[in-house]
Structure formats: structure tokens, C-alpha cells
Amino acid sequence: MSIGWYLAVSAIVFSTGAVGxxxxxxxxxxxxxxxxxxxxGNLALIAFSRMWGNGDGQILALVVMTxxxxxxxxGLGMIVAIHRRRLPVDxxxxxxxxx
Amino acid sequence: MSATTWGWxxxxxxxxxxxxxxxxxxxxxxxxxxxxxxxxxxxxxxxAVGALIALQGHTPAHRxxxxxxxxxxxxxxxxxxxxxxxxPLSVFMILTVTGVSTLIHLYSISYMDRDRGFARYxxxxxxxxxxxxxxxxxxxxxxxIVGWAFVGAASYLLISFWYRRTTATRAGIKAFVINVIxxxxxxxxxxxxxxxxHTLEFLGTFKATRAGAFGFGTxxxxxxxxxxxxxxxxxxxxxxxPLHTWLPDAMEGPTPxxxxxxxxxxxxxxxxxxxxxxxxxxxAPAAQDVGAVAGAATLLIAGTIGLAQSDIKRVxxxxxxxxxxxxxxxxxxxxxxxxxxxxxxxxxxxxLLFMAAGSIIGAMAGEQSLDRMGGFRRALPFTFGCFLVGGxxxxxxxxxxxxxxxxxxxxxxxxxxxxxWALYVIGYIGAFLTAIYTFRMIFRAFLGxxxxxARELEGGxxxxxxxxxxPATGEAEDTDVGFxxxxxxxxxxxxxxxxxxxxLAVGAVGAGLVQxxxxxxxxDDFLRPTFxxxxxxxxxxxxxxxxxxxxxxxxxxxxxxxxxxxxxxxxPGTAKRxxxxxxVGRALYTLFVNKWYFDELNDALIVxxxxxxxxFARDKVEQLFVQDxxxxxxxxxxxxxxxxxxxxxxxxxxxxxxxxxxxxAGVGFYFLLQT
Amino acid sequence: MSAxxxxxxxxxxxxGAIGVVMLRNxxxxxxxxxxxxxALAVLFLLLRAEFVAAVQxxxxxxxxxxxxxFVVAYVGGEGNGSAGQLGERLRGSGPVxxxxxxxxxxxxxxxxxxxxxxxxxxxxKAVSGYGAGYPVGLPEAQTxxxxxxxxxxxxxxxxxxxxIASFLLLVAAVGGVVLARRRRGLGxxxxxxxxxxxxxxxxxxxxxxxxGVGRPTP
Numbered sequence: 008m009s010i011g012w013y014l015a016v017s018a019i020v021f022s023t024g025a026v027g028x029x030x031x032x033x034x035x036x037x038x039x040x041x042x043x044x045x046x047x048g049n050l051a052l053i054a055f056s057r058m059w060g061n062g063d064g065q066i067l068a069l070v071v072m073t074x075x076x077x078x079x080x081x082g083l084g085m086i087v088a089i090h091r092r093r094l095p096v097d098x099x100x101x102x103x104x105x106x
Numbered sequence: 107m108s109a110t111t112w113g114w115x116x117x118x119x120x121x122x123x124x125x126x127x128x129x130x131x132x133x134x135x136x137x138x139x140x141x142x143x144x145x146x147x148x149x150x151x152x153x154a155v156g157a158l159i160a161l162q163g164h165t166p167a168h169r170x171x172x173x174x175x176x177x178x179x180x181x182x183x184x185x186x187x188x189x190x191x192x193x194p195l196s197v198f199m200i201l202t203v204t205g206v207s208t209l210i211h212l213y214s215i216s217y218m219d220r221d222r223g224f225a226r227y228x229x230x231x232x233x234x235x236x237x238x239x240x241x242x243x244x245x246x247x248x249x250x251i252v253g254w255a256f257v258g259a260a261s262y263l264l265i266s267f268w269y270r271r272t273t274a275t276r277a278g279i280k281a282f283v284i285n286v287i288x289x290x291x292x293x294x295x296x297x298x299x300x301x302x303x304h305t306l307e308f309l310g311t312f313k314a315t316r317a318g319a320f321g322f323g324t325x326x327x328x329x330x331x332x333x334x335x336x337x338x339x340x341x342x343x344x345x346x347x348p349l350h351t352w353l354p355d356a357m358e359g360p361t362p363x364x365x366x367x368x369x370x371x372x373x374x375x376x377x378x379x380x381x382x383x384x385x386x387x388x389x390a391p392a393a394q395d396v397g398a399v400a401g402a403a404t405l406l407i408a409g410t411i412g413l414a415q416s417d418i419k420r421v422x423x424x425x426x427x428x429x430x431x432x433x434x435x436x437x438x439x440x441x442x443x444x445x446x447x448x449x450x451x452x453x454x455x456x457x458l459l460f461m462a463a464g465s466i467i468g469a470m471a472g473e474q475s476l477d478r479m480g481g482f483r484r485a486l487p488f489t490f491g492c493f494l495v496g497g498x499x500x501x502x503x504x505x506x507x508x509x510x511x512x513x514x515x516x517x518x519x520x521x522x523x524x525x526x527w528a529l530y531v532i533g534y535i536g537a538f539l540t541a542i543y544t545f546r547m548i549f550r551a552f553l554g555x556x557x558x559x560a561r562e563l564e565g566g567x568x569x570x571x572x573x574x575x576x577p578a579t580g581e582a583e584d585t586d587v588g589f590x591x592x593x594x595x596x597x598x599x600x601x602x603x604x605x606x607x608x609x610l611a612v613g614a615v616g617a618g619l620v621q622x623x624x625x626x627x628x629x630d631d632f633l634r635p636t637f638x639x640x641x642x643x644x645x646x647x648x649x650x651x652x653x654x655x656x657x658x659x660x661x662x663x664x665x666x667x668x669x670x671x672x673x674x675x676x677x678p679g680t681a682k683r684x685x686x687x688x689x690v691g692r693a694l695y696t697l698f699v700n701k702w703y704f705d706e707l708n709d710a711l712i713v714x715x716x717x718x719x720x721x722f723a724r725d726k727v728e729q730l731f732v733q734d735x736x737x738x739x740x741x742x743x744x745x746x747x748x749x750x751x752x753x754x755x756x757x758x759x760x761x762x763x764x765x766x767x768x769x770x771a772g773v774g775f776y777f778l779l780q781t
Numbered sequence: 782m783s784a785x786x787x788x789x790x791x792x793x794x795x796x797g798a799i800g801v802v803m804l805r806n807x808x809x810x811x812x813x814x815x816x817x818x819x820a821l822a823v824l825f826l827l828l829r830a831e832f833v834a835a836v837q838x839x840x841x842x843x844x845x846x847x848x849x850x851f852v853v854a855y856v857g858g859e860g861n862g863s864a865g866q867l868g869e870r871l872r873g874s875g876p877v878x879x880x881x882x883x884x885x886x887x888x889x890x891x892x893x894x895x896x897x898x899x900x901x902x903x904x905x906k907a908v909s910g911y912g913a914g915y916p917v918g919l920p921e922a923q924t925x926x927x928x929x930x931x932x933x934x935x936x937x938x939x940x941x942x943x944x945i946a947s948f949l950l951l952v953a954a955v956g957g958v959v960l961a962r963r964r965r966g967l968g969x970x971x972x973x974x975x976x977x978x979x980x981x982x983x984x985x986x987x988x989x990x991x992x993g994v995g996r997p998t999p
Binding site for chain 2: 889895
Binding site: 009010011013014015016017020021022023024025026029030033035036038040042043050053054056057058059060063066068073074075076077079080081083087088090096 | 783784787791794795798799801802807810811814817818821824825828829830832833836837840841844845848849852853855856857881882884885886888889890892893896897900901907908909910911912913925926930931934935939942946949950952953954956957959960961
């Protein structure tokens, strides 16, 4: 299949992830949807790397994966901490940074 | 040294005196602030004498010397320099001012001895002398206005010197407000004159006037307006009708202050102003007439009020007002030398009278009412003698100085003829009244049966009030800072007071000798270079009117003394009977005692409307418009706007994420459209 | 052949993605993501990125998702699924939540449309191609996407990137440890006597309020 198909799939995945981030209330699931968006980006990167024929896109995809791993680590750590403090694990309830 | 250097020294010494006393009073031991102040003015007097000698070293045509220290604002259209003018008129004034001031400072050392504000007093007094000297030495309108304003400020500081007395502070405010009205007149008058002459310097102004800046006729509109506004300033400072109401209230200040400021120096600033501006006034005879009429009216009205007052200082205050009326009348009709000569002699005998009044007030332990005084002749002989000398000089009895000076003014007025005869007559009526009220005061205070305070003093110890009271309202006051000290000084017991009063008495007696009509013309000759261009300067009194005038003056003075003797000493109940039983007498007495209702008139016409306008402005304009509409409206708008914008920060993470995505979509959409 | 594989993998990817977004139980979402990741790895393989595909499966699906499973097990999926007072809030509490639901979907849909337009209507000819061709004989023909190839790139051209990424991992590790530290309940933290180097230079309590009001400093 031509590269364009892969890019289309990547776009679908990305926007699905975006909708998920906005729509879900459980922060865990929000993080998962964030992973979705990152993966969509990864797919685009790999597709372009294949298109141009050099490895830059793959390297960047690896780095993105690294960053995603770090972010998951921190994000999950925060969720665990929130759960430990008996606060509701719900993005709508955690809104003290307001006004 | 040149005359102008002496002139700067004259200004420097009082300024140094003020600064040293004001900044160093904590470190100055004992009563040295007083001696420093006196020494400063004495040095200024010495410098003034030096200036006189240096000035006389020039030929008469070259006796107008200007010295500029630095250019304050010399630029397009304006020339404001810090410069002084040393000429016969200013030297005359600085000699009078510094001479009398030195003696008053000396007197004050004893008078204010126990007052806790001793150093503050001398700082203020030196500042006042500095301001007055600045005023008379100024060579341009700017410094004149500066000196004028400083003198007003010093007067306020000194009138409300005992600042814990409400009567004193109120009097200070009243004096200052009326002075400010005069300042406004002065500044506006300067503007009208500057508009045509385009220079602030006096000599330049006079030159431009001679060259036709106001045309070659008389009574040009702007010139008359300017001169009348200058007169407003002069009247406010010299306490002429209608801006005179502050002077009697100003007696709330300590007696030496009244003696210096409100008798000898500050109130003469108006006379000096008219004399200095004589080239302008000569081209605006309308303004001169205004001045003459106001002077005459003042001298008559003040004389009548003096007949009915019971506070000794106020009697002398009204007498000052009356005598300044003579001076204003004199310089307004062109009798410059005569008016200024009367200024000098008046300074001597009026300061002397105030000092003597201070002595007897001290003997009465602060009580100032004539109703409570009597029979001090044996207890206070020296004071009595000073009162007599001053009173005779004031009444115009020869050979005292007042006789020569006052009659000279009236002579020149009579010479002019025409409607000035009315002024001549008023002048002599005023002289008659002067003699009456002066000797009413002296006889009531010193003759008759001695009051208890006098008897105590004869016994050898001065009277002390158990509870010091405010002489005006009778309320009790304590003797802490801001009030007079616990003890009072009398001349018989204080050497500095006696020296000062003695020297002034010599002046009051002998000063007339320098200007005896037809015999010597010291003052005339001395002042001639300044007034060289005046139209009536040369004295050419006809012998007939001279003799009539002199005899009439003497007779009226003596008749007044005799009348006063008869009413208040020989037949003691006469005054009361005149007041209460003769109908005209009762009406006149009410009018005089209420000071011709000028205070009430001012209150109704000016004070109440202005206060009402202020209340209206505060309630309606400030509260409603500024506070509520402008400020409240602006803040309300901002608060509402920010509340609207704040709604975007609601804390929902999903909301932020949604906005993000929307934003990205929007930007992408924009770029898509571009392609 | 590759087209068939592509479509199977693509359907797996999209189904997994939709599953993550729509499923109620967070555990199921995690599982859906795992499916998505594995299908994505297949797509990577189709694009000749062997190493990245392997890393995706081993690291992403293998480690990161396992971490997720642990956390979901600990925190619990009671987030959105269970009943109780949270049940009513499920429907979207208030206008903000329901508006978000609708608006979010619309925004995402708009984004998708734009992206598709951008990607597919692009002027880049190469997008409609099948990728860069590698003439036989060139090193890339054999080594493109192999670990050797990636390693070579990482250690030559992208060395700085490599080092910074490692550093980022270190920071994240430290952060994770700090965040998940066990504390003793919700009480106030006990005062611990912390000595700073500056204490050696000046007395304790210098510059504090207690010193200012004159109380003796410890």
C-alpha cells in the first residue's frame, strides 16, 4: 500500500486519541488515550522514514517511545499518589488550579 | 565695598540667623538663640548703614544700582533674575526695617524669656526680617512676589505662634487667607504690567513706561487694571478697607510680633509698593484716586473704631490701620517723601507703643482689657513715660516726630486742590480722633485709682494669674509648649526691654527734626533720586497753608487730649452716659464696637457661600461623580471584565484539552485554507 | 499480500484505538491498547522498521503496559464503571461535562478531517509512492531498519539525542520514586532537623521572624 494509507491510519488513531482525552474522566484512561496519540505520531514518523529512505524518522520514533515511557511513569506515579490521599480519581473533581 | 555688596550682606545676615537658630536650637545653650537672632539683625543694620554710606558716595544721578546674583529664568519673553536694587528708597526701607527690628529683637529676649518656643520664635522672627528685606530690596517683580509671599507666611507663623490657642490659629488663618487675596492681586497686576513692558525688572519697567509702553496718555486700560490690582495687594498687606479685618485679630500673636510686623514693617509693604511703582501710578491717576480714597476711608473708619475698643492691643492695632491710611493716602496723591517719612516716624512710635503695651500686659499677667486696667502710673513709671512719648508723637503734638510727618502728608494733599480738599479735611478729623482714642487708652490704663495688680506691683512683686487664661475668651490654658510662658516680663524689671524702648523713644522724639518744613529737607533730598520723575516731588508749599496746617494740627492734637482728659479722667461717668443715654451715641457706639460690621459682611458675602460651595463640591461632585462614577465605574468595569474572562480558568483539565484540540484544528483549518 | 496484511493490521489498530476510548472498564481499555500496540508493530514491520517494531512490542506493550496493568489493579477500575454516587455523575455532571462530550467529539472529528485533507491532498508526490527505492547493491537495501542500522545512527548522528533521552529516563525514574513514596497517613510532616551548609557559617535562625521579634533562636 502506498504511504498515504499509513498516514491515514495514523491520522485516525491520533484523532481518536484526542477525542478520548477530552471525553474520558478516569485519569488512567486519559493517559491511555494520550498513548494513543503518541502512537499515531509514531506511525506517521515511521511512514515518513520509509518514504524518504533514511533512518531519522525511526530514531525519532524511538525517542518518542522513550519519552512516552517516562511520562507514563510520572503520570502513573501521580495517580497512585492521588489515590493514596483518598482523593477522587476523577479529572473533573481535581480542579483546584482554577480561577 | 560697593553698595550692592552691602545690600547682599543685609540679606545674608538674617538668613543665616534663621538657619542657625532653626537647625541648631537643640545645641544652642540657654537663651543664646535670642542673642544670635538679635546679633544677626544688628549686623544687617550695620550693613544697611554701610549701604547708605556707599550709596551716598555716588552722584545723585547714579544712585540706582542693580546687582544680579544669578539668572533664574532668562529665556524667551521673560527675564527673571535673582537681583537686588539698591537705591535711596530701598536703603531708606532697609534702614527703618533693620533698625526697628534690632530693637524689637532685643525687647523680645526679655519678653519671651520663659516661653518654651523661644528658639522657634527667633527663627521665625529672623525669617520674617529676611523676607521683608527681600521684599524691599527686590529689583524685579519675581523677587518682590517671593518676598511678599514669605512675609505673609512669616506673619502666619508668628500670629499663630501660641498654636494651642484656637483664637490664635484662627487669626493666623484669617490673616493668611486675606493675604493670599492680596497676593493674587499682586501677581495679576504684575501680569497686566508685564504684558506691555515685557520685562520683570523694575528699572526696565519704568524705562519702558517712559518710552511709551502704555501709550503717552493717562489711564490706559491695562495700566489702570494692573495698578488697581497692585493696590489690592497693597491693601491686603497694609490692612486697608476692605481687606483689613485680619489686623485686629492678628493681635493674638505675641506683643513684639505685633510691634514688628503689624506696626512697623509688614503693614508698610503696601506703602512701599505704591511708592516703588510711582511711575506706573502717575500714568494711571484713576488708580491713584482709588488709593487715596481707600486710605482716607480707612483712616477715618479705623479712628472711629479705636474709640470703642476695650482691648489695649486692638486700640493700637486700629491706630496702626489709621496711620497707614495716612501713608497710603500720601503716596497715592504723590507725597512720596512725606508718606515715607511718616512711615519712618510711625515705625518708631508705634513700635514703642506696642512695647509699652507689652509691658503693662505683663504687669496684668496676660490680661489685655482696658476695663480691668487702671492707675499704673506709680507702679510702671517707665512704661508710662514711654506711653506718653508714643502717644504724643501719635497725636501729632510738636515737637514730637509724628507732628512733622503727619502734617507734611496733609499739607501736600491740600496743595493739590480740587476734590483733595475733602481728603485734607478727613485727615484732620482723623488726627482729632487719633488724639482722643490714644489718650483714652493712656488715661484709662495709667490714671485713676490703681487696680489690685497695680497695687501689688507697687508693693514690689508682679501679679501672677493663678490659672493662666486666654485674654480673648477667658478659657483656661496650660503653660506647656504652644502657650505663653508662666511668667510675664515688664519693662521696669528687664534691662533689654528698657534699652529698646528708650532708643525708640529717642527716635520718636527726635526723628522729626530731620524734616522740619522750610528748615531742612533731609528725607526729601535723600529720596529725590528715586522720585526724580515724580510730578509733585518738589515741595513748594505756600506759606499760608503751611502755617494754617501746622497750627490746626497742633490745636486738634491738644484738643483731643483735653477732650479725652475730660471724658475719662475729670468726669469719669461721661463715656458711659454718652454711650447709653444719648440715642445717637448708642447707635454710634454699637457701630464702632462691632467694627462697622465688616467681619459680619465678609462672613455673609464670602465665607458662607464658599463654605456651602465646598460642601456641595464634596457631596455632589467628589462623592457622586468622582468616587462613584469615575473610580467606582472604572473598577467595576474592570472587575466585571475580569470575572468574565476568569470563567475560562475553571480547573477542568478536559476543558483545557478540548480547547487545545480546538485550537489545533482551527490553526490547521486556517493553513488548509491558505493552500 | 502486503495489502491484505496491511488491512488486517490496520483494522486491529483502529479497533484497539476505538476500544480504548469507548470501553468503560479501565482494565479493558488497557487490554485494548495492548492489541492496538501489537497491530501497530505489524504495521511497522510492513514499513521495514524491524527494530522499532520489536522495541514496540517488547518495551511498549511489554513493559509500559504491564506497568499500567499494575496501576489499574492498584488504583482500581472503580473510576467510571461502578455504581453509587459516581453513577449519576457518569452521565456527565453539569453542562460542562456533557458539553465537553459533544464538543470534544466534534473537535476530534474536525481534527481528523483536516488531517486527512492535509495528508492526502498533499503535493508531495512521494506520499502516493511505495517508499524510497533501494537499488540492489546499496547498503540500505539490506540494512534499513535493522538494529545495526539504528545503532549506527544512534551512536553517530544522533548521539546527543541518545544521551539526552537517557538523562530524561533517569529524571523520570527519580520522579517516579519520589511520587510514590510512602508517607505516614495524612498527618502533618514531622519536623526533621535539616542541616544546610549555610548553618555552618551563621547561627541557626538568622533572618527568621523569631529573631526579628527578639525571641532567642535555637
